[in-house]
Amino acid sequence: MSETSQSVVMHDRFDTAAFHETREQFPPLDEIAQSQALPEAGTFTEDLFCSFYKTAPTLAAEDSLTLTARVRRRLVDEVMNTAEYQRVRAMHTEQDQYSSGMATASTAYQVIDKLDRKTKSRMCDLQRVEAAAQQLFQQAEALEEYAEQSDAAQEVAAEAQDKRIQAEAAQAQAQVTYEQLLSEMEKIEDAARRAARQGLRAAGDEMKEFNDAMEAYGGYSHEQGQREPRMSATQKLELAKKIKGNKKLARIAELAGKMVNTALQKQRNKVIHPPDEIVGVTQGSDLPYVLPHELLLLDDEVTEPLFYQKYVEGELMQFDMIGHEQQAKGAIIGCVDLSGSMDGLLINERRLTRKLKDLPVEQQAEARTKTYTNAYTKEIWSKAVLLALLAIAHHQHRDFCVVCFGSYGEMKVYKFPKAKTTTAELIDLAEFFFGGGTTYDGWMTESLVIAEKGPFENADVIVISDGDVGIADERREEFNTRRSAKKMHCYGVLLENATRAKYTGENMKSVTDHSIALTDLDNDSKVLDMLFNI
Numbered sequence: 001m002s003e004t005s006q007s008v009v010m011h012d013r014f015d016t017a018a019f020h021e022t023r024e025q026f027p028p029l030d031e032i033a034q035s036q037a038l039p040e041a042g043t044f045t046e047d048l049f050c051s052f053y054k055t056a057p058t059l060a061a062e063d064s065l066t067l068t069a070r071v072r073r074r075l076v077d078e079v080m081n082t083a084e085y086q087r088v089r090a091m092h093t094e095q096d097q098y099s100s101g102m103a104t105a106s107t108a109y110q111v112i113d114k115l116d117r118k119t120k121s122r123m124c125d126l127q128r129v130e131a132a133a134q135q136l137f138q139q140a141e142a143l144e145e146y147a148e149q150s151d152a153a154q155e156v157a158a159e160a161q162d163k164r165i166q167a168e169a170a171q172a173q174a175q176v177t178y179e180q181l182l183s184e185m186e187k188i189e190d191a192a193r194r195a196a197r198q199g200l201r202a203a204g205d206e207m208k209e210f211n212d213a214m215e216a217y218g219g220y221s222h223e224q225g226q227r228e229p230r231m232s233a234t235q236k237l238e239l240a241k242k243i244k245g246n247k248k249l250a251r252i253a254e255l256a257g258k259m260v261n262t263a264l265q266k267q268r269n270k271v272i273h274p275p276d277e278i279v280g281v282t283q284g285s286d287l288p289y290v291l292p293h294e295l296l297l298l299d300d301e302v303t304e305p306l307f308y309q310k311y312v313e314g315e316l317m318q319f320d321m322i323g324h325e326q327q328a329k330g331a332i333i334g335c336v337d338l339s340g341s342m343d344g345l346l347i348n349e350r351r352l353t354r355k356l357k358d359l360p361v362e363q364q365a366e367a368r369t370k371t372y373t374n375a376y377t378k379e380i381w382s383k384a385v386l387l388a389l390l391a392i393a394h395h396q397h398r399d400f401c402v403v404c405f406g407s408y409g410e411m412k413v414y415k416f417p418k419a420k421t422t423t424a425e426l427i428d429l430a431e432f433f434f435g436g437g438t439t440y441d442g443w444m445t446e447s448l449v450i451a452e453k454g455p456f457e458n459a460d461v462i463v464i465s466d467g468d469v470g471i472a473d474e475r476r477e478e479f480n481t482r483r484s485a486k487k488m489h490c491y492g493v494l495l496e497n498a499t500r501a502k503y504t505g506e507n508m509k510s511v512t513d514h515s516i517a518l519t520d521l522d523n524d525s526k527v528l529d530m531l532f533n534i
Helices: 012-024 027-033 041-053 067-080 083-089 097-114 117-147 151-185 183-219 231-246 247-270 293-298 306-311 347-356 360-372 380-397 423-431 442-450 474-487 525-529
Strands: 275-282 316-323 332-337 402-406 411-417 460-465 490-496 514-518
Touching: 012 027, 012 041, 012 097, 012 231, 027 041, 027 097, 041 067, 041 083, 041 097, 067 097, 067 117, 067 332, 097 183, 097 231, 117 151, 151 183, 151 231, 183 231, 183 247, 183 423, 231 247, 231 423, 247 380, 247 402, 247 423, 247 525, 275 402, 293 306, 293 525, 306 316, 316 423, 332 442, 347 360, 360 514, 380 402, 380 423, 380 460, 402 442, 411 423, 411 442, 442 460, 442 474, 490 525, 514 525
Parallel strands: 332 402, 332 460, 460 490, 490 514
Antiparallel strands: 275 316, 402 411
């Protein structure tokens, strides 16, 4: 019998090592690999893993595979030919053990679960009979070799022949079972394809949640422009467990991902670095930088057309200029209210009613319920803003500080010089919550203390609160005098409930250069414009 293979996706020992390491660290993958519902489930999951993990996964030729492996090849091929598979691959599973393991576990579970009992039974029969045939062939070959050296050659050869006959019978039986499977292969492939799509969609959702968490809590290293060292599969698993066990972390990461993109785009649109240094000579049609000898062409009627020709073709000799990014701006101190009321929603009922008024009554109720179910709390919104501001600070090499405040004596400070952070620090910040009352005294005093020391001088202060609480006159005067002396700008966001008597926001206005009242977290563009342009 010719040599045949069990592996469907071509891979090497390093890929196998990565699979087994991931299996050890990721229990859902190990559980599927040990499933008794499908023959060679471990090999099936390893093949699927490699289809996500390898940069250019390639299926082995069908004629090089055992009959059992050929059936599995059909299943893997169905998975790889779905649009959902391509979308999951596009989420950067290549050479990423954890992402590949996550996608494999979800997809393999669905495929195995959705195959009908008869198909699984036949696949088990095929594997069992084919394995028996393979073993008998090996025994026959061993006996034939022994017969050449044995004194009882005739008897040994007869036994070898008997084993070969049994092997061929078993192989014929395996062929029959295989052909039975082939007769229903269209149905089997359809079931596998549907199951794979379901599993891949679930994996995509899970991976998006995890990728959001990686972006939000991955941390920034000492080196400007660099993330922390790449997480190991174990570290990723630990982060994933935290996200699964604390939906607040996932919601903050989800919203922060959207805000970070908005924040960095606003900064890119805002900052322009005009050319200010000559670095050489090049060709072009930028008239302010054209070399003097090219301009001399305009002084002669004969050479003037040559100037215009070179201008149109962009071939005038000109200075090669570059622009320099402006010096890093001052530090950012973000002060966030973590009182108990910040755990509530902020939805403008009047605006929501106007938005839904044209829908049928039943749909209005459904849409209203969905709005409240999907809404972010004021705490989640505020912490997502802080993470987006941290991204700006990191991008611009600015020092960053967060002051969490609540009632009297409730204060927690996080300092991130040059926006250097760790995953542990960011997780702690996202999870932390006081849950008491609100006073402004703490953040006002603490922000001044921070801004009057070291790298946080000339800081921009941002305060986010849902309470416009009273401030003693002497405290207000002291705060404004000291921050003016340090040229500190202060911006405020008052998360105001529009269903209550409208606040004037005078207290927040009295200690900020500019403040905005926000009555609906779903309508925050004006506020984000202010914050992300600081």
